Amino acid sequence: MTMRRLLLGLAGMLTVAPAFAQQPAVPGWAVGRPEGSTLAPHAPRLTATPLEQVPVGALRLPPGFHAEVFAHGIPGARMMAEGPNGTIFAGTRAIGRVYAISRNPDGTTRTRVIAQGLSQPNGLVVIGNNLYVLAVNRVLRYDNIEANLDNVPAPVELTQAFGLPTDADHGGNHSWKFASLGPDGRIYTNVGVNCNICETDRDRFALLVSFLPDGSGRRIEARGVRNSVGMAHHPVTRELWATNNGRDWAGNDWPDDTLHRVRRSGEDHGFPFCSSGSADPQFNAGRNCSEFVQPAARLGPHVAALGMRFYTGTMFPEAYRNQIFIARRGSWNRERLTGYDVVVAHLDAQGAVTRIEEFMTGLRDDANQRFLDRPVDVHVMRDGSLLVSGEQMGAIYRITYRQ
Amino acid sequence: MRLRRLLAAAVLAAAFAQPGMAQDAARGAPIAADRCAACHGADGRSQMPDIPSLAGQQAGFVTLQMILIREGIRHVPAMADVTRGMPDQDIEDLAAYFASLPPAPPEDRRPRDATLAAAGEALIGPRRCGVCHLPALTGRDQIPRIVAQHETYLARAMMEYRDGHRVGADTQMNGAMVGLSDADIAALAHYLAHRD
Numbered sequence: 001m002t003m004r005r006l007l008l009g010l011a012g013m014l015t016v017a018p019a020f021a022q023q024p025a026v027p028g029w030a031v032g033r034p035e036g037s038t039l040a041p042h043a044p045r046l047t048a049t050p051l052e053q054v055p056v057g058a059l060r061l062p063p064g065f066h067a068e069v070f071a072h073g074i075p076g077a078r079m080m081a082e083g084p085n086g087t088i089f090a091g092t093r094a095i096g097r098v099y100a101i102s103r104n105p106d107g108t109t110r111t112r113v114i115a116q117g118l119s120q121p122n123g124l125v126v127i128g129n130n131l132y133v134l135a136v137n138r139v140l141r142y143d144n145i146e147a148n149l150d151n152v153p154a155p156v157e158l159t160q161a162f163g164l165p166t167d168a169d170h171g172g173n174h175s176w177k178f179a180s181l182g183p184d185g186r187i188y189t190n191v192g193v194n195c196n197i198c199e200t201d202r203d204r205f206a207l208l209v210s211f212l213p214d215g216s217g218r219r220i221e222a223r224g225v226r227n228s229v230g231m232a233h234h235p236v237t238r239e240l241w242a243t244n245n246g247r248d249w250a251g252n253d254w255p256d257d258t259l260h261r262v263r264r265s266g267e268d269h270g271f272p273f274c275s276s277g278s279a280d281p282q283f284n285a286g287r288n289c290s291e292f293v294q295p296a297a298r299l300g301p302h303v304a305a306l307g308m309r310f311y312t313g314t315m316f317p318e319a320y321r322n323q324i325f326i327a328r329r330g331s332w333n334r335e336r337l338t339g340y341d342v343v344v345a346h347l348d349a350q351g352a353v354t355r356i357e358e359f360m361t362g363l364r365d366d367a368n369q370r371f372l373d374r375p376v377d378v379h380v381m382r383d384g385s386l387l388v389s390g391e392q393m394g395a396i397y398r399i400t401y402r403q
Numbered sequence: 404m405r406l407r408r409l410l411a412a413a414v415l416a417a418a419f420a421q422p423g424m425a426q427d428a429a430r431g432a433p434i435a436a437d438r439c440a441a442c443h444g445a446d447g448r449s450q451m452p453d454i455p456s457l458a459g460q461q462a463g464f465v466t467l468q469m470i471l472i473r474e475g476i477r478h479v480p481a482m483a484d485v486t487r488g489m490p491d492q493d494i495e496d497l498a499a500y501f502a503s504l505p506p507a508p509p510e511d512r513r514p515r516d517a518t519l520a521a522a523g524e525a526l527i528g529p530r531r532c533g534v535c536h537l538p539a540l541t542g543r544d545q546i547p548r549i550v551a552q553h554e555t556y557l558a559r560a561m562m563e564y565r566d567g568h569r570v571g572a573d574t575q576m577n578g579a580m581v582g583l584s585d586a587d588i589a590a591l592a593h594y595l596a597h598r599d
Contacts, residue, residue: 033531040535043463043544044572046470047491075470075491094467094572096476117475168567171581172574 032249048073049393055372060362070398071101071109080379081124083146093120123177134177137164161215170194174227186210192227197247224269230308243305248333257305258295297353302331303339307377315384327375340364340371431500447504452555459506463544465498508551515597523594554596561588
């Protein structure tokens, strides 16, 4: 309703002032977009992909690692969270569903749709026996969910308590959420920027924020983070780390997507003035980038670095312990494809990133400039295996290690 | 008309004869005759100004929209009944069938108004329509062909995007429509309807 009023208001202004109507201002999403470009978001696949078309055979991993299909036929599967009884919940964006994937005794899986018709239910977090679903500004709590998978009761509505900006407030830009449970029991999430790049209310958008589970106690964890769709707390230092998506339409190789380390709540990470450590060509506003927190690592231009987790299991070699696995969904705002893989950010004893290592590749076909799937999230299972969600093919891969 | 459809179906049946194909236009043809033709036309060319023609439409677009309608994300009451419980395979086959039909302008297209068409054409560049719909505005994958479509339908679709009543897989179209007046949209719709 607010958006409609706003849009009608805008339309009205333009009608009154026909000079503007003939030359409409460039909308925020299109700032910097060259007129001759034909780069557009890739088509999603929202229909079930048969098992024989899931490209598990194309996956390339370091020696000793093995990939299998954990579950398939889950169109649009993205962010994952695990219940206390081992149910894997998966959120989506366009298709509006939340899935529950449970393991049968014979190792096969069973997938149920436990919610549908939601607007981009991408943010999931499990606290105790309850599943929280963050769908743009809606926050829904499904109590005792694993005992009720076949007959899901109406969720508890927490939308008002959280008071997140609506999709209209976002102008449709970066309104979907990632959610994570902090070691302090708080829910950590993102409020993405309400444009591609623009001057904006920096207390309201381009933030990492946290809440108490009832929606009270909002706290800004980091300012000037354009849009984070992946966060996790370091298992030892308990510091918050987050991935971030850089702006579009500023060239093929700038800015990088970034990894951020939040040492103290509320510090400024620089967007829109600076991205990946250097000045924005249009929105720098004379700011010196050294006054902001620098990214912990640069993750590549337009790669769409999304879900990330610290590896806390024991199945993988010791070198991976407490290192960060990051899913890079893959580029669209770039002439040649980048990403479409899972990388590992290796940290030294001080928590500085020493290198970014390719871990799961094979989904990007450079010769033909096409891709086979788009990894969106990673999840460490209790047995130490790693799940990777493939949004394009609606599949979840499971990676194991054996010496 | 009927003969052409039969021939098209026969050719496609030959091309898509392998079992297990993801999208099967020949399989989609009888489903379309049963479920879609009454409104969208026997040959995918709608006779109703407010109902889009689907002949030659991008298969990815038709698939995506039917999924969004089936899932209750895009609200089209008349389509909700048609898509309820429809399997993914049927939707993909229908989309392949409509994509296989030759596109053509509506038979009842009203005369071209040169001034209105020029006003519409003048908005195509600034609104960056060709970035996603491609310079010919014939679309690709999930992005639809928007030329030679029913003018009334085009205008309604653009107003729904502008006013936040319709979303796609993303909100690109909502953003692209921000600030357009009813008159702008009428001009765009007229220009697009007359561009072949």
